[in-house]
Amino acid sequence: MNYPLADYTYNYNYYSPGATDYYAGSNLTYAPDQSQASDLFDLGTAAFGKGDYATAVDNLRKAVRLAPNDTVMPFAYAQALVATNQYEQASAVIATTLAQMTPYKPEITFPAGMYNDQNILISQVDNLKRAVLMDPANANLQLLYGYELMGLGKLDDARTALIVAKTNVNTAAPATALMSVLDNTPPQ
Numbered sequence: 001m002n003y004p005l006a007d008y009t010y011n012y013n014y015y016s017p018g019a020t021d022y023y024a025g026s027n028l029t030y031a032p033d034q035s036q037a038s039d040l041f042d043l044g045t046a047a048f049g050k051g052d053y054a055t056a057v058d059n060l061r062k063a064v065r066l067a068p069n070d071t072v073m074p075f076a077y078a079q080a081l082v083a084t085n086q087y088e089q090a091s092a093v094i095a096t097t098l099a100q101m102t103p104y105k106p107e108i109t110f111p112a113g114m115y116n117d118q119n120i121l122i123s124q125v126d127n128l129k130r131a132v133l134m135d136p137a138n139a140n141l142q143l144l145y146g147y148e149l150m151g152l153g154k155l156d157d158a159r160t161a162l163i164v165a166k167t168n169v170n171t172a173a174p175a176t177a178l179m180s181v182l183d184n185t186p187p188q
Contacts, residue, residue: 139168
C-alpha cells in the first residue's frame with residue numbers, strides 16, 4: 001500500500017489543555033544514567049537505520065530503562081519492536097508510555113524518521129495490518145495499528161482501529177488518549 005507519510009510529533013495535552021512544554025528552550029544537564037541512555041539510544045537508532053532490528057531493540061530497551069522519564073525513547077523502542085514483529089510488546093510499551101503522560105511530558109512521537117527507506121515502514125505496517133486482520137478482536141493489535149496509522153497520516157483508518165481498542169478494559173485508556181489527539185488534529 002502507498003500511504004502518504006507524516007513525520008511529525010503531536011503535542012499531547014490530554015491531561016491539561018493548553019499546557020506548556022516545559023522542556024523547550026531549557027538547558028538540561030543529564031545525569032550519568034541519562035547520558036548512558038542517550039548513548040544507547042543513539043546506538044539503537046543507528047542499528048535500526050541499518051536494519052539490525054534485534055540490536056536496536058536491545059539498545060533501546062536498555063535506554064528506556066535508564067531514562068524512564070524520557071518521552072521519545074519509548075516510542076522508538078516500540079517501533080523497533082514493530083520491526084521485529086513483537087506486536088504485543090510494542091503495544092504494551094505504547095500503552096504504558098501513554099499512561100505516564102502528563103502536561104510535563106506532552107508529546108507523542110511517531111518515529112518515521114528512523115527509517116532510511118520509508119517503504120520499509122510501510123511494509124512493516126502492512127505486516128501489522130495482516131496480523132490485525134487475522135485477529136481483529138485483539139485490542140492490543142488494534143491499539144498499535146491505530147498508533148502506526150496516525151504516524152502515517154491515515155487518521156480515519158486510525159480512528160477505526162482505536163474504536164475497537166477502546167472496547168477492551170486494558171487498552172481503553174491509551175486508545176482514548178490517542179483518540180483525543182485525533183480529535184484535536186486538523187484535517188490534512
